[in-house]
Amino acid sequence: MIVQTALLVGLVLFSVLAIVLRDLLKAAISLAVASLLLGIVFFRMNAPYAGVFEISVVAGLITVLFILTIALTNAGEEVRESRIVRWVFPLFFLAFIVIDALVMKGLLQKIPALPSAPEIGTFGDVLWKGRTLDLVGQIAVILAGVFAVLALFRKRDKHD
Amino acid sequence: MINAWYLYLFFSAALILAGLLCLLTKRNLIRLFIGIMVIGKGLSLLLVSTGFARANILLAQALVVTFIVVEVSLVAAALALIINIYRTTGSLDVRKLTRLKG
Numbered sequence: 562m563i564v565q566t567a568l569l570v571g572l573v574l575f576s577v578l579a580i581v582l583r584d585l586l587k588a589a590i591s592l593a594v595a596s597l598l599l600g601i602v603f604f605r606m607n608a609p610y611a612g613v614f615e616i617s618v619v620a621g622l623i624t625v626l627f628i629l630t631i632a633l634t635n636a637g638e639e640v641r642e643s644r645i646v647r648w649v650f651p652l653f654f655l656a657f658i659v660i661d662a663l664v665m666k667g668l669l670q671k672i673p674a675l676p677s678a679p680e681i682g683t684f685g686d687v688l689w690k691g692r693t694l695d696l697v698g699q700i701a702v703i704l705a706g707v708f709a710v711l712a713l714f715r716k717r718d719k720h721d
Numbered sequence: 722m723i724n725a726w727y728l729y730l731f732f733s734a735a736l737i738l739a740g741l742l743c744l745l746t747k748r749n750l751i752r753l754f755i756g757i758m759v760i761g762k763g764l765s766l767l768l769v770s771t772g773f774a775r776a777n778i779l780l781a782q783a784l785v786v787t788f789i790v791v792e793v794s795l796v797a798a799a800l801a802l803i804i805n806i807y808r809t810t811g812s813l814d815v816r817k818l819t820r821l822k823g
Contacts, residue, residue: 562725569732572766576736576759580743585751592755599762603785606773611785615765618789623758623796630751630800634807640749640814650742657738665731669724677775687779688786695783699790706794713801 565605572598581650589627596620610684729770736763750803750813754796761792 575595582588596619603612680687689696736759743756765785772781803813810817 566728569728572762573732573735573739576762577739579755580739580747580752580759585749588752588755592758595759595762599766602766603769606769606778608769608773608778608782608785611765611769611782611789614786614789618793619758622793626796626800627751627755630803633804634751634813640812642748643746646746650746653742654735654739658735661731661734661738665727665734669727677777679776680779682779684779684782688783691780692783692787695787699787702791702794706797709794709798710801713798713805 565602568598568602568605571595572602577654585631586628589624589631592627593620593624596624726770726774729766729774733763733767733770736760736766748815750806750815753815754799754803758792758796761788764788 572595575591575598579588579592579595582591596615600612600616600620603609603615682690740756740758740760740763743759744753747753747756765788768785768788769778769781772778772784806818807813
């Protein structure tokens with residue numbers, strides 16, 4: 562439990578760093594570290610497939626896409642953030658953490674645990690037989706993403 | 722098991738609030754998108770931990786895998802949009818998008 566809590570604290574810490582750090586490249590890398598920690602948390606919760614997807618896709622592919630975008634738009638550093646934000650963000654975040662902790666402590670054991678049937682079969686059974694429609698939706702979403710990127714990067718006509 | 726669930730609930734609420742605060746306060750488009758990714762992390766942690774606490778981990782994993790696939794195509798489309806906005810306006814400031822330009 563202590564290791565799991567340490568991993569979760571690291572996850573929140575690196576996510577906040579990704580938001581607060583001024584250098585966008587460092588922010589993207591700390592987001593990748595946060596994904597890596599989340600993947601390890603999934604592995605420790607007996608969810609290896611979700612962990613593998615989180616580490617390989619979110620920590621790998623999405624970080625590469627972010628770094629590519631930062632390299633293609635190198636004027637991103639010129640955007641001025643307002644000065645109040647530097648104080649507002651940590652202040653609100655710390656206040657929320659305190660409220661969050663108090664609420665969770667108050668809720669402890671007040672929500673009744675609903676009965677749930679234990680699962681049978683393997684991950685493949687649940688994914689392919691139980692959530693077949695989700696897979697069709699995933700194929701549609703991937704195709705929609707591919708067509709969106711193709712439409713956004715198409716060559717301009719000469720008349721434009 | 723249920724007591725551990727509140728710990729995960731606490732951390733996923735913190736992640737979602739950090740992302741929301743980023744969306745409310747920052748002005749750089751890439752930074753706003755990092756905020757959306759942080760919210761996504763909070764949500765997938767919430768899904769898997771609820772599945773873990775209720776002994777329904779397989780269904781939770783199936784949902785998280787679907788969520789990650791949707792997230793990837795969202796990221797690809799949104800980053801392509803951000804690059805196009807940068808080429809049109811020459812900046813990544815969200816405030817410049819409010820100006821109408823025909």
